[in-house]
Every structure is written in structure tokens, then in C-alpha cells.
Amino acid sequence: QSVLTQPPSVSAAPGQKVTISCSGSSSNIGNNYVSWYQQLPGTAPKLLIYDNNKRPSGIPDRFSGSKSGTSATLGITGLQTGDEADYYCGTWDSSLSASLFGGGTKLTVL
Amino acid sequence: QVQLVQSGAEVTKPGASVKVSCTASGYSFTSYYMHWVRQAPGQGLEWMGLINPSGGTTIYAQKFQGRVTMTRDTSTSTVYMELSSLRSEDTAVYFCARGEYSFGLYFDYWGQGTLVTVSS
Numbered sequence: 001q002s003v004l005t006q007p008p009s010v011s012a013a014p015g016q017k018v019t020i021s022c023s024g025s026s027s028n029i030g031n032n033y034v035s036w037y038q039q040l041p042g043t044a045p046k047l048l049i050y051d052n053n054k055r056p057s058g059i060p061d062r063f064s065g066s067k068s069g070t071s072a073t074l075g076i077t078g079l080q081t082g083d084e085a086d087y088y089c090g091t092w093d094s095s096l097s098a099s100l101f102g103g104g105t106k107l108t109v110l
Numbered sequence: 111q112v113q114l115v116q117s118g119a120e121v122t123k124p125g126a127s128v129k130v131s132c133t134a135s136g137y138s139f140t141s142y143y144m145h146w147v148r149q150a151p152g153q154g155l156e157w158m159g160l161i162n163p164s165g166g167t168t169i170y171a172q173k174f175q176g177r178v179t180m181t182r183d184t185s186t187s188t189v190y191m192e193l194s195s196l197r198s199e200d201t202a203v204y205f206c207a208r209g210e211y212s213f214g215l216y217f218d219y220w221g222q223g224t225l226v227t228v229s230s
Contacts, residue, residue, distance in 0.1 A: 002154065032215075033212075033214020033215075035214070035215075035216035035217070037155075037217070044220035044221065044222055044223055045207075045217070045220055046220070047216060047217060047218050050210075050212060050214070050218075051214055051216070052214075054212075088154065088155055090216070091214065091215075092215050096172070097169065098157060098169075098172070099157040099160075099215060100157065101147075101154060101155040101156070101157065102154070103154045104154040104155070
């Protein structure tokens with residue numbers, strides 16, 4: 001059971017938009033910045049979003065991040081079949097002095 | 111370009127130890143903390159701890175305290191993660207990940223992963 005809660009799965013049609021939520025508490029998301037990672041099958045995670053809403057170079061603007069209170073959200077627009085992957089949120093927990101990941105969300109592009 | 115290259119897959123027995131390496135290139139090795147993250151089959155990501163390659167100081171997740179040791183060799187830009195008293199539940203892919211810090215911590219580069227299988 002992860003401290004950060006994500007929905008196990010989401011799905012949408014190609015070209016549509018999807019959002020993935022990540023819920024935490026004041027000791028983690030509420031007082032720290034959130035990052036998001038995409039993991040394609042059999043590969044290492046890849047950074048998509050850092051500092052709540054910033055995209056590294058090379059990440060298309062179809063991917064966006066936001067944070068409000070103790071929750072964060074990853075948005076993906078213009079869905080493509082290549083976006084099918086597992087998505088993880090991450091942040092630091094000040095009480096645990098540890099980095100945390102959400103349980104992961106499997107995105108299916110129908 | 112930044113690269114993190116990990117050692118190969120390991121098969122080991124319960125009660126034994128395993129040591130995984132991660133060799134960095136393409137950046138100043140001592141300027142970034144290195145983290146270890148593991149992923150059991152079909153499961154999510156689990157943070158294990160970090161090492162500061164500059165001074166060697168470490169922070170371990172409470173779950174792994176007493177069983178994990180992270181070290182570094184600055185002459186070869188390599189960090190090591192040793193896990194002892196292995197049990198079947200430690201079967202997982204182990205990743206090293208470079209920690210970057212802007213306003214918050216994030217992992218911008220990852221190794222390819224090392225599969226550790228614990229089986230009698």
C-alpha cells in the first residue's frame with residue numbers, strides 16, 4: 001500500500017485527453033514538489049514532469065502537471081497508442097525523510 | 111550524454127548477499143546524489159536510499175536499514191548497492207537513478223536496471 005495513492009488504471013481513446021491523480025498528505029505532496037514518470041513495458045522509468053509542472057527538454061507539451069493542496073495531477077492530451085505505459089508520481093516525504101512513489105497507473109489507449 | 115550503466119543480472123540464494131554496480135558517465139560524478147529504486151515483478155517503484163558520491167554519506171529507507179549498504183568509487187565513477195540477508199521478496203529489478211534538485215527532488219536519468227532473482 002503506497003503512501004501516495006494513484007488509480008490503478010485509466011483508459012481513453014486515441015486523440016482524447018486523460019488525467020491521472022496522485023493523492024498524498026501534508027508531509028509529502030502538501031509541502032514538497034511532485035514529479036511524474038512514464039515507464040514503458042520492460043524499460044526504465046522516464047522523467048515526464050518535475051517541480052509540479054515543468055517539462056524536461058524533449059517532452060512534448062501534450063504532457064502537463066499540476067498540484068493543489070495534497071494532490072497532484074498528470075494530464076495527457078492528444079493520446080497516442082505509444083502513450084500506453086505505467087505512470088508514477090513521486091515526491092519527498094519530510095516526515096519519513098524518504099522519497100516516495102505512487103503505486104502507479106496503467107494507461108490504456110483504446 | 112549522461113549514461114548510467116548497471117551490472118548484469120544476478121541469481122542468488124536466500125540468505126546470501128548481492129552487490130549491484132552503476133557506472134556513471136557524461137557528467138560530474140560527485141555533483142549529483144545517486145539513488146536506488148527497485149521494482150518487484152508486476153509491482154510499483156520502491157525507493158531504497160541514496161548516496162552522496164562526493165562524501166559518501168548515505169540515507170536509507172527505513173525498510174532497508176541494516177540490510178542495505180551503498181558505497182561509491184570516485185576513481186571509476188561507480189556506485190554500488192549491496193543488499194544482504196536476501197529473501198524471495200527481494201526478487202526485483204534494481205535501478206540506479208541520478209537525483210536532481212531544482213525546487214524539489216526528481217530523477218532525471220536512470221540506469222537500465224539489474225534483475226536480481228532470489229531462489230533456492
